[in-house]
Amino acid sequence: MENKPDKVVYMDHSATTAVHPKVLDAMLPYFSERFGNASSIYGLAREARRALDQSRQTLAEGIGAKPEEIIFTSGGTESDNLALKGVADALRSKGNHIITSAIEHHAILHVCEYLSKRGYEITYLPVDKHGIVDPDAVGRAITEGTVLVSIMHANNEVGTIEPIAEIGRICKERKVVFHSDGVQAVGKLPIKVDELGVDLYSISAHKFYGPKGVGALYVRRRTPLIPQAQGGSQERNRRAGTENTAGIVGLATAIAMAEERRDDYNRKVGALRDRLIAGIQERIPSVCLNGHPTRRLSNNVNFCFQYVEGESILLNLDLMGVAASSGSACTSASLEPSHVLLAMGVQPEIAHGSVRLTLGYDNTEQEVDYVLSILPEIIERLRSMSPLYSKAGAAAGGGNG
Amino acid sequence: MENKPDKVVYMDHSATTAVHPKVLDAMLPYFSERFGNASSIYGLAREARRALDQSRQTLAEGIGAKPEEIIFTSGGTESDNLALKGVADALRSKGNHIITSAIEHHAILHVCEYLSKRGYEITYLPVDKHGIVDPDAVGRAITEGTVLVSIMHANNEVGTIEPIAEIGRICKERKVVFHSDGVQAVGKLPIKVDELGVDLYSISAHKFYGPKGVGALYVRRRTPLIPQAQGGSQERNRRAGTENTAGIVGLATAIAMAEERRDDYNRKVGALRDRLIAGIQERIPSVCLNGHPTRRLSNNVNFCFQYVEGESILLNLDLMGVAASSGSACTSASLEPSHVLLAMGVQPEIAHGSVRLTLGYDNTEQEVDYVLSILPEIIERLRSMSPLYSKAGAAAGGGNG
Amino acid sequence: MYSDLVMDHFSNPRNVGEIPDADGVGTAGNPVCGDIMKIYIKVKDDCIEDIKFKTFGCGAAVATSSMVTEMVKGKTIEEALVITDKAVAEALGGLPANKMHCSNLAATTVHKAIEDYRSKVGAGSR
Amino acid sequence: MYSDLVMDHFSNPRNVGEIPDADGVGTAGNPVCGDIMKIYIKVKDDCIEDIKFKTFGCGAAVATSSMVTEMVKGKTIEEALVITDKAVAEALGGLPANKMHCSNLAATTVHKAIEDYRSKVGAGSR
Numbered sequence A, B: 001m002e003n004k005p006d007k008v009v010y011m012d013h014s015a016t017t018a019v020h021p022k023v024l025d026a027m028l029p030y031f032s033e034r035f036g037n038a039s040s041i042y043g044l045a046r047e048a049r050r051a052l053d054q055s056r057q058t059l060a061e062g063i064g065a066k067p068e069e070i071i072f073t074s075g076g077t078e079s080d081n082l083a084l085k086g087v088a089d090a091l092r093s094k095g096n097h098i099i100t101s102a103i104e105h106h107a108i109l110h111v112c113e114y115l116s117k118r119g120y121e122i123t124y125l126p127v128d129k130h131g132i133v134d135p136d137a138v139g140r141a142i143t144e145g146t147v148l149v150s151i152m153h154a155n156n157e158v159g160t161i162e163p164i165a166e167i168g169r170i171c172k173e174r175k176v177v178f179h180s181d182g183v184q185a186v187g188k189l190p191i192k193v194d195e196l197g198v199d200l201y202s203i204s205a206h207k208f209y210g211p212k213g214v215g216a217l218y219v220r221r222r223t224p225l226i227p228q229a230q231g232g233s234q235e236r237n238r239r240a241g242t243e244n245t246a247g248i249v250g251l252a253t254a255i256a257m258a259e260e261r262r263d264d265y266n267r268k269v270g271a272l273r274d275r276l277i278a279g280i281q282e283r284i285p286s287v288c289l290n291g292h293p294t295r296r297l298s299n300n301v302n303f304c305f306q307y308v309e310g311e312s313i314l315l316n317l318d319l320m321g322v323a324a325s326s327g328s329a330c331t332s333a334s335l336e337p338s339h340v341l342l343a344m345g346v347q348p349e350i351a352h353g354s355v356r357l358t359l360g361y362d363n364t365e366q367e368v369d370y371v372l373s374i375l376p377e378i379i380e381r382l383r384s385m386s387p388l389y390s391k392a393g394a395a396a397g398g399g400n401g
Numbered sequence C, D: 001m002y003s004d005l006v007m008d009h010f011s012n013p014r015n016v017g018e019i020p021d022a023d024g025v026g027t028a029g030n031p032v033c034g035d036i037m038k039i040y041i042k043v044k045d046d047c048i049e050d051i052k053f054k055t056f057g058c059g060a061a062v063a064t065s066s067m068v069t070e071m072v073k074g075k076t077i078e079e080a081l082v083i084t085d086k087a088v089a090e091a092l093g094g095l096p097a098n099k100m101h102c103s104n105l106a107a108t109t110v111h112k113a114i115e116d117y118r119s120k121v122g123a124g125s126r
């Protein structure tokens, strides 16, 4: 086992990323110099207004939308909440049925639970063992009363990429509003809202080297949406609150950078991902790659290590200077196994042994190799401690610590 | 008239303030170095978690609350929305009556309109000519079905300070939940939640030299509240979304600074305010100070200049390098006269001539004197152009431009 | 918010004032909306020989008043009647959306002054 | 999240392993919750002479297993039965709130091992 590196080996980029120095540079003037309130009329405010307009333009261009179709929010969660509640509210008289999938982020699933307590019917579509939603199943689930379909673009835990364009086509044919949670897709997948056929699309800056606490919701023109934050007339009356100018400039700078280097990112990060996956499969027995073998995000590695529990692996990785996670960061307070893995048919005790390593632009081959050098020993040590392992009879009984 | 100064004379501090350099310094490490997701378990995340805990502690101490009574939000608007909708939702079975005042910020009034469309009854209490709510009127308005009283701590347009402690006492006696929008009060008024008797209290960082896009809601223990953002389990399940660590650290640093220099601030800024008020009253005829003569925020100056329209004054001030506003920044897109002035009994055509100059810690006597040197001429010139002025017969007819 | 041309007309409004012996006077707007324009015209040989205005209102109200006086000065009454509020806004290079309604009444006010002039001439000739 | 003491017991767990000829074996937890503990004891003169554990679970599960073995080793059975799950958590300087339920079963598991031992002894003496 190699020595612990000086710098943390960060492999949890799907939880959050560091703000890129270029992004921070772009943001800095908007804290203390060009700090004006974008809604005021004097010069200082016009600077802020211009920055907002420019940022909206940049984001719109990045996703093939029009500037007036962008609503800036406080993050992916607010975007998801606004999309679901906003459309559900607006179309209440038309129907009360919402279709989503079993593997959405909690920012979708928990909103659905909230809505179901308020009289909405929710259909949670199943996924196959790779985590893929069947577009035909979406079509079959649509009824007279369906007001919204919400299927994520790419899954945050296992990295599976959903067939959004096909689902979009079906929704369009059936005239149902279609939302997609694109929080994990930005910077990795091409996002052109017309090609994807989405009416609403959620984005969160901190997942692609932008700041935390700022996001956006794309809303196609004429999509019915009741605002969820009442107050001032910001964002054309669709999202009240003094605009977070610095954050919005950060989001725009980050998306421009992400789009510019997307191919490069996918090539570079994808190679690291493949090296990590192959290395784990070679070195460690009784493991299983979660998610789709090819239709997966270029930065996602997710394995179940049989007979051991995920948090124990994470703690050991942390002790060795590697930051990773088991599933989504926001559920790490919970003891339930991942709802995503369960929906994919993974047994609960195996799901408990899942670890997600999500790579980023600055990870190196050396770092991947370091992880590959320490992980087998960590797993072996934990297995030697596991009552399931000896029970499984797959190896000799454990030694003493 | 003096020459236009090199630096903008910023007198719109109630719209927003520049982030203080010390605040920005405290925030900086949390963008690109200590960028971890506070909900993860590894070292990097623990740094973020510690920063959050520390910030929560600082804010709690600042307002005399317990850390677990603080919910961080994306700003004053979200705090107000969460307070009103959260309590209304939670107590729906108990009643549907909400009491507020006619001079609240739109982040309260528009939420009330939203709720009234959903079956709630709203009582908008009147104010006297100084903008003060009568605590006894609150008591008289409370009925069996009253679930919430929301009265702002200090008004954003005219700076009037409301008798919150008395209202708090009445609400406590009558066992009604009491919210106060304290967005304009922080840094100017002492805020001890127990002395004020509030159950919920809204805060927005950018009003006291903190960053935009971050705020907080104080929620007294055991106050019923249904979360309005569903998703991850952040903020003890009461506000989902990856925590804006840098913003939250900024808020905490800003409130600590604001509390520390509050007396100094009030002394210094209050003296400038008095100089500006006296100077305007001396130099310009037919003006009228809006708000209470003494029960007003130390930084608020708000005048109606008869026979002229507010925006014209602001544009002229802007041309001369002075940034001010007419009423609240978020309504500057609207043509309606201020609802606050109307509620105080000001005639609409006079209300249109209102200008708000809100001072800050860095304003100087020279700046105040500069404004006093240019304002009479601006008003005179606009009056000479005004058909109302000659009609009023208060002066000779206008000259040519 | 406002274009440079609007700001120019706002800062240096043309033809501000009254014409004591005006041939026609028009007023539009109302104080509740926050905009009132008053336009005075002097007519000779069916031509608007002189024009002055007084305006209570926002930047757009002042600029459109100023612009309209430039546009109609020296024009015949028929020519002046063809000019619309929209044309004035366009001549200024456009106005913010929320200013198109109340604050953009300058042509209307000129038309009212012409009406006033015509009613007086009509009355006089009758 | 975890105290230093918890991390110490997690990183260097005491008494990991099995006792092939154990006098009592106890198991608690279930794989759906993600925590399973198995404890082996060797009893002599009513005293827990040796103890070993195997645990599948999170940091808290491992640390509490390790801690409980230290706490009961050499104790009498009566003394061991007095030790509660809460006492184990306290000996570790506390556990995160969400870990108090499923992952804090080490004392329970020891009690089960003692039960197993007693049932065997009882069976033998009957």
Ligand SMILES: Cc1ncc(COP(=O)(O)O)c(C=O)c1O
Residues within 6 Å of the ligand: A014, A074, A075, A076, A077, A078, A080, A105, A107, A152, A154, A155, A156, A181, A183, A184, A204, A205, A206, A213, A215, A330, B240, B241, B242, B243
């Ligand atoms: C797929 C997905 N949707 C929504 C979110 C929520 O975004 P945020 O935490 O920025 O509110 C996340 C990340 O946390 C995510 O991965």
Ligand SMILES: Cc1ncc(COP(=O)(O)O)c(C=O)c1O
Residues within 6 Å of the ligand: A240, A241, A242, A243, B014, B074, B075, B076, B077, B078, B080, B105, B107, B152, B154, B155, B156, B181, B183, B184, B204, B205, B206, B213, B215, B330
């Ligand atoms: C009294 C009051 N409440 C609420 C708000 C809304 O705060 P924010 O714009 O930060 O959402 C403001 C300021 O805009 C305010 O002055």
